[in-house]
Amino acid sequence: MTKEEYILNIVFDLGGVVFNWQPDEIIKSVFSDIRTRQVVKNEIFGHSDWVELDKGTLTLEQAIDRGAIRTRLPRSDISNLMKAVPGFLTPIHESIDLLHFIKTTTDNNLFVLSNMHFASIAYLEKEYSIWELFDGIVISCRVQKVKPDIDIFQHLLGKYSLLATETVFIDDTDVNLLAAASLGINTVKFENVTQCRESLSELKCI
Structure with missing residues (x-):
């Protein structure tokens, strides 16, 4: 990295980086049968409708209706599952400490670039007071663009x-990360906070 190419801007994903993202735990909270859990994982979290929710082009109620049809499970169960999602996005406290540091x-400058549904980001903004730490925030559902599409990185x-x-x-x-790197953005794969700190230190940005 040359003198002219130093880091000024650090962009954080939210789910899995700043907040815990554990779909299996969400599914377990609603469904006890192991086979049903796998169906739900594939047909809800692994389905393209999830991307459309992230993109803001499908409403929550539409997603619930369609998910119930695909899984052949009671609509009320799918509704309970989907409405449980925001509350499972709990803070990774060490990541919050890193942001403050x-x-x-x-x-x-600190930024957010995250794929997230309207209900989830609304919940996080209401429940947590970290948002003033950021100089800019891009959430997929609000710009109708999603990672890993290049468009959302260009938008940021x-x-x-x-x-x-x-x-x-x-x-x-x-x-x-590959999508970001294709535009010349430096990248760090988040595995844990200690490793993330070390990577940022190597880039001389902390």
């Missing part, structure tokens, strides 16, 4: 006038 000890860079070479993106999913 970056904000108070460096001059770097354009909206906040960021240079890719001065930006690092932290995510827990390889395909999202």
Whole structure:
């Protein structure tokens, strides 16, 4: 990295990085049968409708209706599942500490770039007071673009006038990191907070 290519902007994903994301635990909270859990995992969390929810092009009620038809499970069960999702997005406290550390000890700008449904982001914004730490926030359902599509990364860079070479993106999913890297954005795969801190230190941004 040359003198001109130092990091100014650190972009965090939310689910799996700042907040816990454990679909299996959500499913277990509603369904006890193991086979049913697998069907639900495939037909709800693994279905393209989930992406449409992230994109903001499918309503929650539509997703519940369609999910009930696909799984042949009671609509009330699918509704309970979907409405349980936001509450399972609990903070990863060490990540919150890292955000505060970056904000108070460096001059770097902090951003969010996350795939998330309307209900989930509304819940998180109401329940937690971390949002003032960020200089900009891009949520998929609000811009009708999703990772790993290149468009959402270009939207982030354009909206906040960021240079890719001065930006690092932290995510827990390889395909999202590859998409960011294709635009010249530096990337860190999030495995745990200690490893993330070390990676940011190696990039000389903390």
